[in-house]
Amino acid sequence: MTLKNRISLLVSLLFTILFGLASTVIFILYSNYRKEEFRDRLEIKALSNIKLLVNVKQIDNQLLKIIDQNSINKLYDEKTLVFDSNYKLIYSSIDDAKINWSVNDLKYLKKNKTFFKQQGDYEVYGVFYDTKDKDFYALISATDNYGKKKLLFLRYTLIVSYIFFTCLCWVITSFTVKKLMNPLNDFHQRIKNINENNLDTRVETKSNNEIDLIANEFNFMMDRIEISYQKQKEFTAHASHELRTPLSRITSQIENVVSDGNTSDKSKSFLKTILSDVNQLNELINSLLILSKIDTKNNENSEVHRMDEILFSSIESLNKSFPDFAILFEIEESENLDTALEIKGNKNLLEIALSNVLKNACVYSDNKQAKVKISSNENQLIIAVSNTGNTLNDEEQKNLFQPFMRGQNSKGTTGFGLGLRIVKRILTLHQANIQYDVTEDNRNLFQLIFPLNK
Numbered sequence: 001m002t003l004k005n006r007i008s009l010l011v012s013l014l015f016t017i018l019f020g021l022a023s024t025v026i027f028i029l030y031s032n033y034r035k036e037e038f039r040d041r042l043e044i045k046a047l048s049n050i051k052l053l054v055n056v057k058q059i060d061n062q063l064l065k066i067i068d069q070n071s072i073n074k075l076y077d078e079k080t081l082v083f084d085s086n087y088k089l090i091y092s093s094i095d096d097a098k099i100n101w102s103v104n105d106l107k108y109l110k111k112n113k114t115f116f117k118q119q120g121d122y123e124v125y126g127v128f129y130d131t132k133d134k135d136f137y138a139l140i141s142a143t144d145n146y147g148k149k150k151l152l153f154l155r156y157t158l159i160v161s162y163i164f165f166t167c168l169c170w171v172i173t174s175f176t177v178k179k180l181m182n183p184l185n186d187f188h189q190r191i192k193n194i195n196e197n198n199l200d201t202r203v204e205t206k207s208n209n210e211i212d213l214i215a216n217e218f219n220f221m222m223d224r225i226e227i228s229y230q231k232q233k234e235f236t237a238h239a240s241h242e243l244r245t246p247l248s249r250i251t252s253q254i255e256n257v258v259s260d261g262n263t264s265d266k267s268k269s270f271l272k273t274i275l276s277d278v279n280q281l282n283e284l285i286n287s288l289l290i291l292s293k294i295d296t297k298n299n300e301n302s303e304v305h306r307m308d309e310i311l312f313s314s315i316e317s318l319n320k321s322f323p324d325f326a327i328l329f330e331i332e333e334s335e336n337l338d339t340a341l342e343i344k345g346n347k348n349l350l351e352i353a354l355s356n357v358l359k360n361a362c363v364y365s366d367n368k369q370a371k372v373k374i375s376s377n378e379n380q381l382i383i384a385v386s387n388t389g390n391t392l393n394d395e396e397q398k399n400l401f402q403p404f405m406r407g408q409n410s411k412g413t414t415g416f417g418l419g420l421r422i423v424k425r426i427l428t429l430h431q432a433n434i435q436y437d438v439t440e441d442n443r444n445l446f447q448l449i450f451p452l453n454k
Contacts (some may be wrong), residue, residue, distance in 0.1 A: 042125035
């Protein structure tokens with residue numbers, strides 16, 4: 001083994017061991033923190049129930065159950081038991097979960113005030129609460145699904161990070177050590193300027209030393225990359241003609257057969273199902289083509305357009321395709337609104353972006369309605385699109401604008417998770433931005449923010 005390989009191996013092994021230990025410590029610390037946090041939540045819930053029973057004279061078991069069932073601190077598979085000083089059960093929540101307990105547990109509580117233990121998938125917390133008149137014991141059991149999901153996510157993140165950064169360390173260390181060799185500097189200078197615009201560039205080789213062997217493999221890799229890139233460009237150029245034209249023919253033929261009076265109802269139903277699948281396939285192809293064109297499109301944003309006109313055109317197009325959708329429109333008057341509505345950009349792309357946002361809002365609403373509000377301030381034009389329906393959680397919001405991402409609220413609806421990705425790309429092309437928020441009244445809110453032309 002050469003010296004450079006030995007150094008690379010030792011440094012990489014040291015990093016691998018240290019990073020593995022650090023990941024293990026982080027996971028253990030967070031696991032303990034998760035238990036302590038969940039224990040605190042159980043304690044708060046148990047003491048709340050006891051204090052309601054003790055301090056509120058008007059409350060009874062049934063009312064407490066209703067309050068407990070609708071509490072904002074409701075836990076997963078929660079079960080609460082409250083005992084009096086004679087170890088008699090005086091309150092039990094209506095959940096189906098069970099708590100395995102004994103009188104010895106209650107005696108232990110009286111002596112030690114609290115305990116926290118694991119029972120299978122459930123975590124049980126017990127607390128002793130004494131008053132001037134009586135003593136009370138509370139046992140509460142629940143499963144920390146949310147905390148365990150975060151712990152599982154952390155585990156996978158650490159594992160993936162460990163594998164990724166370990167591999168990265170080995171590669172970086174190897175290249176760093178080799179960079180100390182003078183011949184490697186020349187090789188590095190030749191390849192560092194290669195990008196997607198000059199994929200035909202190759203590194204010259206003059207001998208069969210290690211650097212030239214790497215250079216030969218590098219040239220071979222660049223040959224394959226250039227071929228793949230050219231094939232991708234050819235596919236983008238011909239996909240519209242090769243895929244959309246046959247699909248249009250199929251759609252037209254199916255529609256003609258469906259409209260034919262001689263076609264039976266059973267056949268029409270079957271053909272309509274096929275037509276729906278064809279339309280979905282056509283929509284997917286169009287979305288992928290739009291994404292590809294945006295990726296390689298030159299920034300042709302020289303013309304100024306009024307966003308309200310583009311918005312009206314998008315609403316009109318959407319109503320033609322989806323007549324059952326309802327768009328509520330509102331403009332907030334301001335002194336610079338007329339100027340703010342004039343946006344420099346590509347009209348067709350902006351109309352696609354607005355149509356996708358409006359369609360998304362209507363499809364995922366609970367009443368096929370969306371509300372659009374245009375407003376402006378000194379620096380921005382804001383187009384807000386909101387709807388009523390299921391909202392996204394924090395994890396789904398992080399990946400909302402990634403391709404093929406669909407949230408839990410998409411169950412039962414067709415789509416491919418590309419619409420918002422297209423919107424994001426188009427707005428980025430126009431130096432604009434899109435934000436998602438959940439409003440106070442639990443509505444989905446998308447805000448398209450355009451900087452004003454100066």
